[in-house]
Amino acid sequence: MSLFMKRNKPGVVFNTQILWRLNSTVAENKDEEEFRVLDILKKKDSRQKRIVRRAEVAPDRAEKMPTDQNWGNVWPGPRSFHPSSVPLPIRQGYVPKGQVPPGKKANAELMKIPNFLHLTPPVIKRQCEAIRKFCTEWPKLLNSEEAIDKHYPVEIITSDYCHASPTIRNPMARVVTLRIKLANLDLDKHAKDKFLRLVGDRYDEKTDLVTLTADRCPLRKQNLDYVNYLLTAAYHEAWTVEEWEKEKMEDDMEYYVWDNNQSKRNLIDWYHRVSGTEQVLSDEEYRNYDISSIPHAKEYKEAVSNLFNEGESEETIEKYGGTVRKLLGLPERTV
Structure with a gap:
């Protein structure tokens, strides 16, 4: 395709000059000029349809596992459940009526909970x-519960x-409980009484155990240090004697002490009088x-x-009456 321009000069009829030649992409011969057709509606190229070929899936690993394998190598540590690594027909989950529980494949319930497959x-x-x-050898002298409690x-x-x-x-893992027998603590009469008042209801008279529990700190190590501090502070405070405690009289005692009261004197005088x-x-x-x-x-x-410290009850009065009869040599009471 060519572009022509016509110019007229005086004395000349016309002068034609070729300014630009456009090559056609359709023409096979370059010397031959051809008009290129504008294709507005392009036709879709006919392409060959793609054929999807599915690859062959290898069999599950659990099906190829030998029965005499080393399970510690297969499952060496804690991990989430993996169905292809467990050659067992495990089932777990909601069971609809008339159906079996879901299997191990694509089972979210088995992946939720921790497993102990590594601890066979x-x-x-x-x-x-x-x-x-x-490790060290267990001490031979600690061969009984009594020896362990002693040491x-x-x-x-x-x-x-x-x-x-x-x-x-x-x-709940942060909670620490400390237990110790009161008999294992080196306490005299005054210190023992003060220690029991400090611990309050944490002492069990039947088992002779003092139980201290700590859960106020966020970590277990902190609570362990705290219960050790409580025991140490209560022990040393029990041995402390205040100035006002030295002025304490028998009437100021919170409990009845038989050895310091008139009842012991009456018993001793009665025994000496009877024995002459x-x-x-x-x-x-x-x-x-010594009253032994x-x-x-x-x-x-x-x-x-017990009658003075625990108060009057059917049990304390009956026990008091029985011991008085034995002391005086009287026969037991018959109902």
Whole structure:
């Protein structure tokens, strides 16, 4: 295709000049001029349809596992459940009526909960054998509960929890409980009385155990330090004698002490009078007098103390009456 321009000059009829030649993309011969047709509606090229070929899926790994394999190598540590690694027909989930529980494939319930597939007995045994060289032999003298209580009187109780949650921390795992027998504490009469008043209802008279529990701190280590501090502070405070305690009289006592009261003197005087060995004793001699030589004196002491400290009840009155009859040599009461 060519572009022509016509110019007229004086004395010349016309002058024609070819300014630009456009080559056609359709013409095969460059010398031959051809008009190129504008194709507005382009026809779609006929393309060959794509054939989707599915690749062959390899069999599941669980189906190819041998029965004598080393399970510790397959599942060496804690991890989420993976169905292709477990050659067991495990089922879990909601069971509709008339149907079986969902299988292990695409089972979200099995992936929610923690599993202990890495803690099989052979694996535990192998791990114990590996750490045996770092352990020490159990002491031969600690062969009974009595020996353990004697050498290790303080008992620390904690709890570990395993649950399905976004966090591995359980709020109850921080709770620490300390238990110790009151008899294992070196306390005299004054210190023991003060210590029991400090611990309050944390002391169980039947088992002779003092129980201290701490849960106010966010970490277990902090609560452990806190219960140890409580025991130490209560022990040293029990041995502290204030100035006002030295002025404390018998009438100021919160409980009845039989050895310091008139009941003991009456018993001693009665026994000497009955046995024909009357004598005059001082206050200090009355307090230090050994009543083990008087028959049924210890039962009488315990009955009178319970009557005053625990109050009058059917049990305390009946026990007091029985010990008095034994002390006086009277027959038992018949109902």
